[in-house]
Amino acid sequence: MSLRLPAALLALGLLAGCATAPRQPAATLPAAMPAAAAVPATVAANDNLNAVAWSQTAIEHDLIYLQTFRDAQAQLLTALHDRHWDALGKGDRTTPLAGLKPAVILDVDETVLDNSPFAARGVRGGSEYNEAEWAAWCREERARALPGAVEFTRFAAKHGIAVIYISNRAKDLDQATLANLRKAGLPVSGPQAFLGLGTVVDGCEQAGSEKGCRRQLVARHYRVLMQFGDQIGDFVDVLANTADGRRKAVADYLPWVGTRWFVLPNPTYGSWEPALFNNDWSLSPGQRRQQKLDALRAE
CATH class of the missing domain: 3.40.50.1000 (HAD superfamily/HAD-like)
Structure with a gap:
């Protein structure tokens, strides 16, 4: 608690200052803020990310x-x-x-x-x-x-x-x-x-x-x-x-x-996975993924 008190007091002071500070004239504001540049996705999302991250980092x-x-x-x-x-x-x-x-x-x-x-x-x-x-x-x-x-x-x-x-x-x-x-x-x-x-x-x-x-x-x-x-x-x-x-x-x-x-x-691989799509590795990744989604229980 003692570490957070000065920050809280500082925040109150800043708010008070904002309440009395003159506003910038509207004429000086840009007509429109530029949109943030989109970050290109260089690698497609991989469904194994969480499984591997858990295996490597979870105590x-x-x-x-x-x-x-x-x-x-x-x-x-x-x-x-x-x-x-x-x-x-x-x-x-x-x-x-x-x-x-x-x-x-x-x-x-x-x-x-x-x-x-x-x-x-x-x-x-x-x-x-x-x-x-x-x-x-x-x-x-x-x-x-x-x-x-x-x-x-x-x-x-x-x-x-x-x-x-x-x-x-x-x-x-x-x-x-x-x-x-x-x-x-x-x-x-x-x-x-x-x-x-x-x-x-x-x-x-x-x-x-x-x-x-x-x-x-x-x-x-x-x-x-x-x-x-x-x-x-x-x-x-x-x-x-x-x-x-x-x-x-x-x-x-x-x-x-x-x-x-x-x-x-072992959540990263195993025979449990193809059991979810009839062991048919000829299916596309999207088709295999859909069958795995269909196997999930939502209730």
Whole structure:
């Protein structure tokens, strides 16, 4: 209050002065004030602006990550000592648990590595995602670790729990990704700890970018204590990428959320988006945007 009082008194004095000051003769006023020059829009508005800005600047974003990894760490040793504990869905658990070594599975992008600078470039440039620019960003090896990820993964490794990363980055990005993980301080035991898109799994037919075959590969050697990701497909294969299909994919596993499955927020991209326009990327940006608007609930 004491900082505002002088300003208030000054304002009163100015008002009083204005009340007694003579008015300027009308003849000296311009006939019309010139209109303010319009600022040209050099870049079209990008619907991803708020999502990327939140991811980069909101403290709430960082707190969610810290909370998630800390909650997981607090439960990890309990899971380790429970020989019946397993975080793989029934379709992925193809090998009996007895005698298997413990592991945790983590997605990479927006789970342990922060790619928001790449998204920010797209917002600033008004461009949509394309593979060439994404690959170039990955090869920069500059993505930082997300809050809590390093502490959790190091804690797991310290207690003899294998840390395995399953990512849909293209196969030719394997070495850049491994280097980036190490630079960010995340434990990487070797190339076998990273299963990228294109990993061949004997006896399992890869379905698009689904991770089921790679989870089954992990299941042959490990009892999986926990899974982490920002997409449903990081935990279980999604048979129909529609709003209803996505709900059905996780319906049987809701009790696992927060104990065996740890889901992280990603408002910038993901399979949730094409589910809103029937997965039809041939639609124009305007058509896709309209279908997303139509999906909003106003009551």
